[in-house]
Amino acid sequence: MQVREQLYSGDAESVALLVQQALDAGLSPAEVLDNGLIAGMTKVGEDFRDDILFIPEVLRIARAMHAGMGILRPLLVSSGVKPVGKFMIGTVKGDMHDIGKNLVGMVMEGAGFEVIDLGMDTPAVKFVEAVDRHKPELLGLSALLTSTMMEMREVIEALENAGLRNSVKVMVGGAPVTEKYAQGIGADGYAGNAPLAADKAKELLGLP
């Protein structure tokens, strides 16, 4: 599908145009999403993992995907197409970085998830309130500093104290975070970059 090819090239205008053309030609919003955007993002994830694409290319592709989703999203809602899951993400308290978080959010949306972004500098109590209100299947915690990543343990403990820990799978990521650290604080998963986060998310939910 041309949407897939143009998505890979990062051309936002072309993607939006082609998405509309595909819909006008009679394809359903779900077909355009699955065979165009999601299929395209799968290839993007693989090539990012294999050092063929890098951050600037992925950002441009995410911008193009966002343009396509802007057309599809209302149509998907009105036609009753459900996301594969609900993914909530935020950068922990004291940390002001969001590029990594935003990339993960965009890749997850491209993988078919509904994404709720709590933003930067998010205290544990806000994570707990949001999990209680939105009931996501997955919660992603992002930190870019060795000092702020300690907050991830606080969030997990706050979820336990609120009786919500078992209601959500917690994933962690960010430059200083490691698999060992994730296991040590009781997280369910760790991912080193956005495409790996999407793979881990699907694995945690038992999705193909």
Added chain:
Amino acid sequence: MNSQPDFGRVRTALLLEGEPDRVPLAEVNVDNSIKAAVLGRPVADLRSEVEFWVAAGYDYVPIHVGLGAFLEGLYEDRALGRFTTSKQQRLDVEEDRVWAEEKTGVITSQEEFEAFQWPSVDDMELSVLEDVGGYLPPGAKVIGVLVSAIFTQVWRLMGFETFCFSLADKPELVESMFEKVGMIQYQVLKAMTRSRAVGAVWITDDIAYTEGMMISPRELRHYLFPWFERMGQAVREADLPLIYHSDGRLYPVLDDLIACGFNAIHPIEPKAMDIEDLKETVGHKLCLIGNIDLSYTLTRGTPQEVEEEVKLRLKTIAPGGGYCLGSSNSIPDYVRVENYSAMREAVLRHGGYPIDI
């Protein structure tokens, strides 16, 4: 700590000229709070700055110069108390930590590029190199640090996302930025090489993160490495060693860095690169610096764990020379002082050549 400075051991290690008397200690930066804890008083002037580095066991004093040091005030103005998110929410920044601009910087168009008040090398106050030199004890030198040299300055001035989009949307602007920033920093570096106090040059410019390169090696070879080549030649002509600092996973560009003329790489983050593998593959071409873990050992570990990790690095990496020991980035305020001291003391205790651990 009793160790007479001898920059000769650092030079021997950097230039791969065999084993000096012991493994040198090396850091590119230490937080002021840590310096004060080690020295027993605040480091408030150049004299006390020199006193810290000598008392702590180093053979040099790193002095940060260039566009990065000059523009820190600009970045602080934008960050402290006036930091806004993309949703235009004002956030109260509690600490005096300066956050790099991820979205939109001060130069986002050719017009803003032309209007920017670009400093010249004369604005950089490079006389500090000679001033510090005046306080050095015999045997010690200055290492001139060209901090956040070119790539970092370009994206910081543009904002990281703006820079990323501009690589495709506004390549002429990106060319202009690299040309302007590269030339200013090249002139700063040339001035550094003329200083009698300077014993080596250290370029810091992060181009990678834990999982890989920030941008493609192809784009780095087009925009950045030609400047590194010029700098490498200038430093070589001055008979000075040249060190390169970047965080992250640098495997795809190691050969490029060697070709540019770098004698050493730093800090070799354990979670990004395997130092034993590097010793085997490039240890005959590059001095290796750093690698003592900040994710756990220096920040959350015990002094005993620090000593064990230092001894392991000394045993596996130091033989043959070409290794300077230090942290896997720098010493920030959240490193335990006792661990920082344990690292340095372990090198003085166990780092004499021939290594016998």
